Amino acid sequence: MTAPQTLDALASFLGQRLSRSKSDLDLHGRSESHFPPMPPDAVAYPDTTEEVQRIVTLCAEARVPVIGWGTGTSLEGHAQAPRGGVCVDFSRMNKVLEIRPADLDVTVQPGVTREQLNRELRATGLMFPVDPGANASLGGMAATRASGTTAVRYGTMRDNVLGLQAVLADGQVVRTGSRARKSSAGYDLTALLVGSEGTLGLMTELTLRLHGIPEAVSAGVCAFASVEDAVNAVIDTVQMGLQVARIELVDAATARIFNGYAGTGFPEQPHLMLEFHGSPESVAQDAARFGEIAADHGAGTFEWSAQEEDRRALWTMRHNAHYAVLASRPGHRALVTDICVPVSRLAEAIGATQADIAQSGLPGPILGHVGDGNFHAILLIDPAKSQDQETAEALSHRMVERALDLGGTATGEHGIGLGKMRYMAREHGPGWEVMGTIKRALDPHDILNPGKLVPQPD
Amino acid sequence: MTAPQTLDALASFLGQRLSRSKSDLDLHGRSESHFPPMPPDAVAYPDTTEEVQRIVTLCAEARVPVIGWGTGTSLEGHAQAPRGGVCVDFSRMNKVLEIRPADLDVTVQPGVTREQLNRELRATGLMFPVDPGANASLGGMAATRASGTTAVRYGTMRDNVLGLQAVLADGQVVRTGSRARKSSAGYDLTALLVGSEGTLGLMTELTLRLHGIPEAVSAGVCAFASVEDAVNAVIDTVQMGLQVARIELVDAATARIFNGYAGTGFPEQPHLMLEFHGSPESVAQDAARFGEIAADHGAGTFEWSAQEEDRRALWTMRHNAHYAVLASRPGHRALVTDICVPVSRLAEAIGATQADIAQSGLPGPILGHVGDGNFHAILLIDPAKSQDQETAEALSHRMVERALDLGGTATGEHGIGLGKMRYMAREHGPGWEVMGTIKRALDPHDILNPGKLVPQPD
Ligand SMILES: Cc1cc2nc3c(=O)[nH]c(=O)nc-3n(C[C@H](O)[C@H](O)[C@H](O)COP(=O)(O)OP(=O)(O)OC[C@H]3O[C@@H](n4cnc5c(N)ncnc54)[C@H](O)[C@@H]3O)c2cc1C
Ligand SMILES: Cc1cc2nc3c(=O)[nH]c(=O)nc-3n(C[C@H](O)[C@H](O)[C@H](O)COP(=O)(O)OP(=O)(O)OC[C@H]3O[C@@H](n4cnc5c(N)ncnc54)[C@H](O)[C@@H]3O)c2cc1C
Numbered sequence: 001m002t003a004p005q006t007l008d009a010l011a012s013f014l015g016q017r018l019s020r021s022k023s024d025l026d027l028h029g030r031s032e033s034h035f036p037p038m039p040p041d042a043v044a045y046p047d048t049t050e051e052v053q054r055i056v057t058l059c060a061e062a063r064v065p066v067i068g069w070g071t072g073t074s075l076e077g078h079a080q081a082p083r084g085g086v087c088v089d090f091s092r093m094n095k096v097l098e099i100r101p102a103d104l105d106v107t108v109q110p111g112v113t114r115e116q117l118n119r120e121l122r123a124t125g126l127m128f129p130v131d132p133g134a135n136a137s138l139g140g141m142a143a144t145r146a147s148g149t150t151a152v153r154y155g156t157m158r159d160n161v162l163g164l165q166a167v168l169a170d171g172q173v174v175r176t177g178s179r180a181r182k183s184s185a186g187y188d189l190t191a192l193l194v195g196s197e198g199t200l201g202l203m204t205e206l207t208l209r210l211h212g213i214p215e216a217v218s219a220g221v222c223a224f225a226s227v228e229d230a231v232n233a234v235i236d237t238v239q240m241g242l243q244v245a246r247i248e249l250v251d252a253a254t255a256r257i258f259n260g261y262a263g264t265g266f267p268e269q270p271h272l273m274l275e276f277h278g279s280p281e282s283v284a285q286d287a288a289r290f291g292e293i294a295a296d297h298g299a300g301t302f303e304w305s306a307q308e309e310d311r312r313a314l315w316t317m318r319h320n321a322h323y324a325v326l327a328s329r330p331g332h333r334a335l336v337t338d339i340c341v342p343v344s345r346l347a348e349a350i351g352a353t354q355a356d357i358a359q360s361g362l363p364g365p366i367l368g369h370v371g372d373g374n375f376h377a378i379l380l381i382d383p384a385k386s387q388d389q390e391t392a393e394a395l396s397h398r399m400v401e402r403a404l405d406l407g408g409t410a411t412g413e414h415g416i417g418l419g420k421m422r423y424m425a426r427e428h429g430p431g432w433e434v435m436g437t438i439k440r441a442l443d444p445h446d447i448l449n450p451g452k453l454v455p456q457p458d
Numbered sequence: 459m460t461a462p463q464t465l466d467a468l469a470s471f472l473g474q475r476l477s478r479s480k481s482d483l484d485l486h487g488r489s490e491s492h493f494p495p496m497p498p499d500a501v502a503y504p505d506t507t508e509e510v511q512r513i514v515t516l517c518a519e520a521r522v523p524v525i526g527w528g529t530g531t532s533l534e535g536h537a538q539a540p541r542g543g544v545c546v547d548f549s550r551m552n553k554v555l556e557i558r559p560a561d562l563d564v565t566v567q568p569g570v571t572r573e574q575l576n577r578e579l580r581a582t583g584l585m586f587p588v589d590p591g592a593n594a595s596l597g598g599m600a601a602t603r604a605s606g607t608t609a610v611r612y613g614t615m616r617d618n619v620l621g622l623q624a625v626l627a628d629g630q631v632v633r634t635g636s637r638a639r640k641s642s643a644g645y646d647l648t649a650l651l652v653g654s655e656g657t658l659g660l661m662t663e664l665t666l667r668l669h670g671i672p673e674a675v676s677a678g679v680c681a682f683a684s685v686e687d688a689v690n691a692v693i694d695t696v697q698m699g700l701q702v703a704r705i706e707l708v709d710a711a712t713a714r715i716f717n718g719y720a721g722t723g724f725p726e727q728p729h730l731m732l733e734f735h736g737s738p739e740s741v742a743q744d745a746a747r748f749g750e751i752a753a754d755h756g757a758g759t760f761e762w763s764a765q766e767e768d769r770r771a772l773w774t775m776r777h778n779a780h781y782a783v784l785a786s787r788p789g790h791r792a793l794v795t796d797i798c799v800p801v802s803r804l805a806e807a808i809g810a811t812q813a814d815i816a817q818s819g820l821p822g823p824i825l826g827h828v829g830d831g832n833f834h835a836i837l838l839i840d841p842a843k844s845q846d847q848e849t850a851e852a853l854s855h856r857m858v859e860r861a862l863d864l865g866g867t868a869t870g871e872h873g874i875g876l877g878k879m880r881y882m883a884r885e886h887g888p889g890w891e892v893m894g895t896i897k898r899a900l901d902p903h904d905i906l907n908p909g910k911l912v913p914q915p916d
Contacts, residue, residue, distance in 0.1 A: 100800070100802060101697065102693050102697070102800075102801060102802035103800045103801050103802045104696065104697065104801075105800075144642055145640075145641075145642040145646075146642070147640060151640060155617075156640050158640070158646065158649070159613075159617065168892070172888050173888070174886075174887065174888050174889040174892055175886075175887060175889060176886075176889055178865060178866055178867045178885065179799075179800040179865035179866065180798035180799055180800060180830075180831055180832075180861075180865070180866040180867040180870060181798065181800075181801070181830040181831050181832070181870075182603075182605060182609060182614050182616070182798060182830050182832065182867075182870050182871065183603075183798060183867035183869065183870060184602055184603040184604070184653055184867075184869045184870065184871050184872060184873040184874070185867050185868050185869050185873075185874060185878070185881070185882065185885055185886070186653070186874060186882060186885075186886060186890070186893050186911055186912075187650060187653065187654055187658075187893045187896060187911075188603075188616065188646075188649045188650060188652065188653055189886075189889055189892060189893070191616070191646045191649030191650065192645060192646060192649065192650055192896075194646065195642055195644070195645065195646055196645055200645075211699070212697060212698060212699035214699060215699070235560050238562065239559065239560070239562065239670060240670060241669070241670035241672060241673070241735075241736075277699075278699075278740075279743065279747075281739065281740075281743060282736075282739075282740050282743070285737065285739060285740070289737075340638035340639065340640060340641060341637075341638055342558070342560075342561045342563075342637040342638060342639075343560060343561050343562075343639070344558060344560035344561045372638075372639040372640050373638055373639050374638075374639070374640065403638075407636060407637035407638070408636055408637065408638040409636045409638040409640075409641035409642075409643050410643050411641065411642045411643050412638060412639075412640050412641060412642065413640065413642050414642060415642040415643075416642070416643060416644060420643070423643070424643065424644060427636065427643055427644075428632075428633075428634075428643070428644065428647075429632065429633060430630050430631070430632050431632045431633060431634055431647055432644070434626070434632055434647060434900070435644050435645045435647070437899050437900060438645060438650075438896060438899060438900075440899070441895050441896060441898070441899030442892070442895060442896075453644055453645075454644075
């Protein structure tokens with residue numbers, strides 16, 4: 001079958017659910033970041049695993065690329081189609097299939113978004129804590145091994161996907177994991193697929209670990225004289241075994257932007273924002289103990305509250321950071337870079353990044369999930385200035401190189417996509433070739449999200 | 459090179475550290491379980507990664523099997539040599555290479571045992587919590603994806619290996635992971651190697667996550683009228699988000715055996731043994747809250763203590779369970795089976811297992827890491843009774859089948875080895891073939907621990 005015949009064959013069973021409209025192709029060829037549009041040849045909207053299987057099988061026969069699509073919020077051009085092909089949009093596979101409160105797990109279709117899942121869970125007293133800010137799909141989150149503010153307490157998608165169902169490049173459907181909490185039965189195929197960015201299989205079901213909605217929550221914020229003081233407070237907090245549910249750093253530039261955006265009166269200094277989950281007593285104790293640690297590092301008072309309104313205001317602000325930063329320079333675009341280093345090197349990594357950004361003249365506030373050593377710079381590009389894009393890319397490049405110099409990783413949570421391919425060889429050495437060997441063994445014709453993640457033939 | 463020439467070539471650089479003595483071969487051909495001896499042709503004691511690399515490269519050339527060996531405590535014949543070859547004993551690679559308190563991690567050679575590591579960590583206030591009872595090597599624990607009593611709080615080896623160095627079948631040395639706490643940079647090769655039982659690579663370094671030694675610990679025990687009541691108390695505990703550090707079930711038969719072994723006066727009923735880690739206030743609160751949950755399920759008083767002596771007595775007893783059970787029937791051998799099911803099905807799984815054991819006439823006490831849905835039966839075999847071995851194997855077989863029927867796994871923590879190969883096809887379906895594809899891609903000549911884990915050519 002030729003590629004056009006394949007699309008016709010797909011249309012014959014998907015009907016209207018195979019779209020070739022220009023607007024649909026454009027939408028699925030765009031990226032949240034600075035990559036030029038790379039549209040697929042068609043967008044499929046399957047309803048079932050069997051349909052996904054038929055799509056993959058037909059595409060494999062004609063060597064047509066197949067690219068998964070959740071909500072398209074990934075930041076490194078992950079879901080773009082540099083070689084065309086069929087984009088498989090999972091938005092119709094959006095059912096919560098089974099909630100099992102006694103086992104603290106749930107099985108969902110990949111198109112369920114995290115907000116939808118938490119809405120459907122609410123009555124059970126359970127929650128799914130992984131929170132990448134964007135209202136991403138759970139399939140996309142698993143595929144990018146996403147995390148966010150709560151990873152320091154609840155882990156990333158690596159820790160919260162218990163098992164999955166996937167369609168592989170040869171059209172086979174596999175189930176990985178079991179419903180048991182742990183297993184020593186063979187290779188960890190769940191972990192292999194999580195973070196594989198759609199290059200090894202299309203996930204059609206996920207079984208996720210749930211957590212009880214905590215009985216009590218306290219949250220608060222405090223200012224530090226320097227990033228170093230703030231990071232040292234983080235290190236002490238983690239080392240003392242104080243269980244934080246979130247511990248976020250915003251730098252002085254971000255505090256200033258918050259003030260402008262929301263009329264708040266934060267001192268223009270680095271801040272830590274924290275949250276504790278537990279019993280009413282434990283969250284009060286935890287907040288008090290953190291207050292002592294912060295004071296040891298010269299911080300002002302740690303203002304905390306167990307009131308829902310106060311907490312919500314705090315995290316709404318943190319979640320809106322991206323938009324607040326964009327609003328601070330109307331008409332600018334953002335290049336967001338994400339790196340992660342050992343916590344002991346975090347102050348150094350942030351300090352050097354801040355100095356580098358200051359010297360460049362670009363606005364570039366920094367925020368981070370610092371309990372994990374993970375932070376982002378939001379580099380603002382003025383489209384009217386021809387140099388800005390290049391300056392931002394060079395800054396981002398030096399951030400990644402610095403992370404690798406410090407024993408860290410090119411990406412803590414956003415993933416590789418198109419944007420970070422060039423760091424894979426340095427980060428993994430011969431391990432990158434091993435990834436390529438696995439890819440070739442499981443997808444010999446390079447059907448699944450080609451051009452991404454693994455070494456490419458010259 | 460022929461196999462004998464390979465051994466000579468190995469001896470030429472390992473000297474005395476290549477052993478062909480009968481006692482050494484016998485020792486490395488035995489198993490902790492009921493498998494007949496399967497000795498290797500030689501035992502190598504490398505000192506460095508480079509030596510491991512030379513061993514693998516030479517063996518690969520002559521297609522000589524290479525089998526890793528930690529302390530030989532695995533229970534399913536994992537480290538035996540059904541096809542002969544070279545056993546690589548890691549006991550000399552036993553250095554703690556670097557402890558990094560600020561990052562809560564440590565890099566070790568694979569031959570370091572968990573007790574040794576915790577001794578060397580003590581001065582830092584940190585600990586490595588994964589505890590399979592036996593004083594296993596960290597390499598062996600990683601290779602079997604081991605866990606134990608504390609997994610409910612601290613996770614298994616899957617969660618506690620941050621990265622590793624391994625020699626692959628082609629003699630290449632790869633490093634997986636980074637020193638960052640999390641990463642979205644490509645396939646999770648760390649997770650692929652953890653649990654691969656030496657069939658994909660020999661691990662020569664491990665970077666492990668550490669945890670603070672808790673400021674305070676409380677532990678206690680209480681009796682329940684039935685296993686079902688005990689398990690329902692476990693479900694409520696987990697669901698309420700009460701953070702237990704250990705939650706172990708021993709059945710009535712085990713309680714009776716403890717009494718005989720240690721002169722204790724436990725009622726002959728199922729018991730839960732718990733431990734809480736935290737601050738002095740939180741561990742007291744946690745113990746009190748568990749007491750309420752237990753009372754809701756008809757339990758007697760939950761006797762707990764924050765005194766170290768009391769705690770130590772409790773866990774020494776639990777850790778000695780295996781030996782207490784053996785001592786209860788002098789001259790008997792044990793067949794230990796390990797399964798794991800969703801917690802909601804645990805009471806059913808244990809109840810059916812108890813009934814089955816009772817009917818068989820074999821002694822078979824049950825203990826379990828029940829917070830994870832994981833339990834073991836220690837089936838006692840009288841060597842004088844020709845039927846016992848077969849009866850025990852049939853019981854164990856039905857336990858596994860039942861676990862799979864209930865959505866669980868054939869092994870929660872002991873692994874596959876030789877003993878559980880026959881369940882892989884049923885547990886994983888086409889996923890088992892995927893494991894075989896990965897194995898063939900990375901070890902095309904089947905050098906590394908052949909005959910284990912993946913589908914075998916007919
Ligand atoms: C404002 C903003 C803030 C963000 N903050 C964070 C953050 O804090 N932490 C974080 O981790 N990320 C963050 N992100 C990035 C993004 O939200 C995550 O990468 C998210 O996981 C992407 O999910 P998605 O559903 O949008 O996936 P998409 O972008 O649609 O796809 C991502 C990748 O997954 C593949 N894929 C999608 N579905 C499947 C499937 N079912 N099977 C196989 N492959 C599939 C695609 O092919 C693609 O390679 C942020 C993004 C924005 C815009
Ligand atoms: C009394 C008793 C109680 C036990 N309780 C538990 C428990 O509660 N939980 C639990 O999980 N286990 C338990 N076990 C089983 C056992 O302790 C674990 O399986 C342990 O992880 C084995 O470690 P080891 O060093 O003895 O490995 P070995 O038995 O020497 O080897 C195990 C496997 O790992 C491979 N291997 C060893 N080192 C390496 C390396 N460096 N690189 C690659 N492969 C390697 C071997 O080839 C083999 O396949 C128990 C065992 C006993 C005897």
